[in-house]
Amino acid sequence: MSTATLPLRIPVALCAALAAASAGRAAAPPDVILAHGTVITADGRDSVAEAIAIGGGRILAVGADAGILALKGARTRVIDLHGRTATPGLIDAHAHVADGGLGELYHVQLTDAASVADIVQRVRARIGQLKPGEWLQGEGWDEGKLSERRYVTAADLDAVSPQNPVWLEHTTGHYGAANSFALRLAKISAATRDPQSGTIDRDAAGAPSGVLKESAQELVTHLIPAPTAEQRRNGIRAFLETLHREGVTAVKDPLIDQPTWDAYRALLDAG
Structure with missing residues (x-):
């Protein structure tokens, strides 16, 4: 696992359907986790989360830091948002x-x-x-x-x-x-x-x-x-x-x- 600090701006592609994902454990560890941030889901409730797990080009889970970070595997890249905001593309x-x-x-x-x-x-x-x-x-x-x-x-x-x-x-x-x-x-x-x-x-x-x-x-x-x-x-x-x-x-x-x-x-x- 590697931990990276978020640059000033990074392109983050989140689809509007990400709100349908939950913080439950995925079948395989995610490729990337964005954590410690403000994740705007743009769902019908305007939900805001702390972290998001991405794998195989898809949103795997969205939720609190603890639950999402528990999904990481040995090769998962963790990007620390340091409070920054991630939005759907x-x-x-x-x-x-x-x-x-x-x-x-x-x-x-x-x-x-x-x-x-x-x-x-x-x-x-x-x-x-x-x-x-x-x-x-x-x-x-x-x-x-x-x-x-x-x-x-x-x-x-x-x-x-x-x-x-x-x-x-x-x-x-x-x-x-x-x-x-x-x-x-x-x-x-x-x-x-x-x-x-x-x-x-x-x-x-x-x-x-x-x-x-x-x-x-x-x-x-x-x-x-x-x-x-x-x-x-x-x-x-x-x-x-x-x-x-x-x-x-x-x-x-x-x-x-x-x-x-x-x-x-x-x-x-x-x-």
């Missing part, structure tokens, strides 16, 4: 893990941008790291958070991105802003009709402003090179690490294509 039924991870690692983050000038400055900084012709992607801007209370437009972006196509996705994902370089690549002009279920935002003269809504986004986004297999794996790994830090132990990614599925499978096979 959180489950997110809708999280764009793969896309979110790619965004975190490879896109300009704009969720906290406070002005159009702030966004333009971030684009300028990233453009300096790219070769002419390479795409710059950003995400998360919200005109409701900007001091100007308006959309980002191609006119805002063009001065800092004359040699690179730019696409900045809105925080909702339902629209975004392209610079003039990207509009030219997509062959979007004043004569371009709105696609079905989409809108090309236009200025007072009828010229495209750079803002594309709903299906109109695809006129530009289909031109952006797909991420590599390595980038997909890196993105998934990074996002899962973020979820683990927040106590999320299960998640459903609702947007899976074959390359993304292959990335998940590769990570699973690699352990």
